[in-house]
């Protein structure tokens with residue numbers, strides 16, 4: 001797909017150590033055949049890179065940004081401050097505080113600067129991928145069908161009775 005084509009998702013994270021969590025977003029986007037790209041971008045450690053990314057994301061052809069970080073997780077909010085693209089925040093589970101710090105750092109944004117905050121950890125990253133796909137599916141019928149098929153197959157996987 002060309003660099004200025006639509007339907008692309010950026011997955012950014014504060015550190016390499018976030019990748020085991022954030023790759024759950026990448027995996028589901030892969031399954032849904034949504035073009036995506038993952039980068040390490042930190043508000044704290046690489047503020048210039050973060051600023052350039054956030055300001056240039058739309059120009060790069062991204063439509064949705066998934067941003068994951070742990071601890072003092074200011075990355076999603078700082079990106080949201082610099083772009084009007086939808087930003088989905090994933091609180092990465094921290095060792096010291098089990099992700100409570102990440103969650104609270106991301107979720108309580110001031111009015112006017114939204115971050116759609118998902119659950120802590122891998123489930124949150126997976127759901128961020130699905131939500132990004134849902135947003136794109138609003139203007140992409142083929143993706144909408146793939147998403148519905150994906151959901152239906154997961155529903156079919158849930159047995160009615162527990163097995164030993």
Ligand SMILES: Nc1c(C(=O)O)ncn1[C@@H]1O[C@H](COP(=O)(O)O)[C@@H](O)[C@H]1O
Nearest residue numbers: 014015017042043044069070073074075
């Ligand atoms: N919360 C942030 C930001 C940020 O918000 O800009 N940059 C890195 N980090 C987080 O620091 C944690 C520890 O990082 P290291 O494992 O590299 O020490 C990671 O979860 C990362 O997201």
